[in-house]
Amino acid sequence: MKLRKNEVVNITVDHLNRSGEAIAIIENSKIVVNGLLPGESADVKIIKPGKNVNFAKVFEITKASAKRTPSACLNNSCGACELLCAQYDHQLEIKSFFISEIFGSKVAVEPSEQTHYRNKIIFPVRRIEGKLQIGTYRRNSHEVTDWRNDCPVIPCEMNRIIAKTREFLKLNDPDGKTAQLFIRGSSEGFQAGLIVTSADDDIIQTLKDLSESGINITSTFYSISSGTNSVLVRDPVFVTGTEYAVLKTDNGIYKVSPQSFFQANIFTLNKILKKIREIIGSYTEPKVLDLYSGCGVLSDIPGLNRTCIELNPASFMYSEENDASEFVTADVPGVVSEIISGGYNIIIADPPRKGIDAKTLEAIDNSSADIFIYLSCEPETQKRDIENLKNYSVSEINGYDMFPNTIQIESLAILRRK
CATH class of the missing domain: 2.40.50.1070 (OB fold (Dihydrolipoamide Acetyltransferase, E2P))
Structure with a gap:
């Protein structure tokens, strides 16, 4: 079916893609539109027709989902919160579906405060x-x-x-x-x-x-x-x-430079920190390597023997070294020898969205660490990296809602040496 610009057609949404866009199919023609939920029907206007994909905008919702809710935002043209039109429980269902589909097993997503959460x-x-x-x-x-x-x-x-x-x-x-x-x-x-x-x-x-x-x-x-x-x-x-x-x-108070990275949602961060503390606390004499550490918040436990590696020197500007904590400004791929020979029994990594490079992954795989804690803002690259590890298996995966009302998901994978 060939669609024309400005043509109005009625669609029923099949699913959302990983960008939060609604996807519908009419006679083998794919239609992509923002602002609709799975199962909803709407009249949409074609704004950019194509051979295989047509982009549209909502003209009128003809059958609303029971899980739709009035938007709490009056900046209607913003569009940054793709899921704000969904009840919060449904947002979590959508995110759980995405991350479960990526990892091939059921993964729940921990809820957050839905409003006023960004720092x-x-x-x-x-x-x-x-x-x-x-x-x-x-x-x-x-x-x-x-x-x-x-x-x-x-x-x-x-x-x-x-x-x-x-x-x-x-x-x-x-x-x-x-x-x-x-x-x-x-x-x-x-x-x-x-x-x-x-x-x-x-x-x-x-x-x-x-x-x-x-x-x-x-x-x-x-x-x-x-x-x-x-x-x-x-x-x-x-x-x-x-x-x-x-x-x-919950781990401490941090002085953060404007040049430094820090998680944007403290409420959800505290849930992640609690999980990491539980894992580290179960180890008799933990020695931790914290890669892509930022300010070192993920491993900041009193008395913990740890080394934090971070490329951005501003992240350590206000960090206080002590007998237990060492802060090293370096690009992570440049310290692979430390990863392999440092005698760490727990490694933590919170890399950027693109994931961990092959050289660092190989070093982690060949390290002495019994536990690898991998936090990611992009579960797809996290899954790719995990599949490239030969000596670890996934013990558990937890989803966290770091950015409520958006399509973004934070994923914490706990891997143990085989």
């Missing part, structure tokens, strides 16, 4: 025909959705910081030097930063105004943009307050 955001900032826009990128686009309402997944203070930043940038940055807005923090205080194409007194004044705005802002900085859409902060220049944000977990 960090980086937003693009644009001026279009003189109009200031702060928000997220539209799906599959570099257009910015201009948030005019509070976001339900970030703390109230972050929403207030966004509103105040908008107010001050309108006055102080008419030329549009600000490219991104960075916010990180919690009830302990928030750090706000502007990533700019160039810095001047007006940018500095904006940050000073923010720090004096009555919101719990304990640190401000600016950073010169790399000229790309990268969310990495380079060489921050601090204007007011401290040079870090304070984040508190």
Whole structure:
């Protein structure tokens, strides 16, 4: 069946793909559309017809799922939370289906707090025909959705910081030097930063105004943009307050540089930390190697003999070495000899989305570790890596909802030496 642009057809959703898009088939024609749930029927308008795949947008839902719920978000064009239209139990069902399909066995997904959970955001900032826009990128686009309402997944203070930043940038940055807005923090205080194409007194004044705005802002900085859409902060220049944000977990309190990685959902992180503590605590004399460690939070247990390996030196900026903890700034593939010969009986890894490189995987496989704890934000690459390990077998896999309302899944695999 050949579909035409702007043609309206009625579909019934078969399933969601791993991007959260609804998939329907009409007479061998595949239709992809956002904003629908499995089993729902809708009239959709074809916006981009194709030979094998047609992209559409919802015109009218003709049969809603009983598991649909009114959206809690008023920034309707945002699209960052693909599952916000689903009841939370159904979100967990969808995620459990995805991760179970990847690993070939039933994997439950631990729930989280559904709202106000994020401790960090980086937003693009644009001026279009003189109009200031702060928000997220539209799906599959570099257009910015201009948030005019509070976001339900970030703390109230972050929403207030966004509103105040908008107010001050309108006055102080008419030329549009600000490219991104960075916010990180919690009830302990928030750090706000502007990533700019160039810095001047007006940018500095904006940050000073923010720090004096009555919101719990304990640190401000600016950073010169790399000229790309990268969310990495380079060489921050601090204007007011401290040079870090304070984040508190069940393992401890952390001073976190704006250049450092830290999990964005403390509630879910604490569940993961509890599981890791249980595994390490069951070992008589644990000696732990923590790879891609960030600040070292996953292995931060009092008195634990551990070595943390992290490429980003900013991650260890406020770490305190002691007789039990060693912090090594290095690229993980460059320390394979340490992995093999270090005498570790437990290895933890929390690599980036692309997974673990072949050289490091081989070193882990040939190490002395009895237990390999593998945390991943991308279960598909995690599954690929696990299949390349010859000397370990999976003891258990647990799913965690690190980003409620989105399609993202965090996966913790516990492997034991055969």
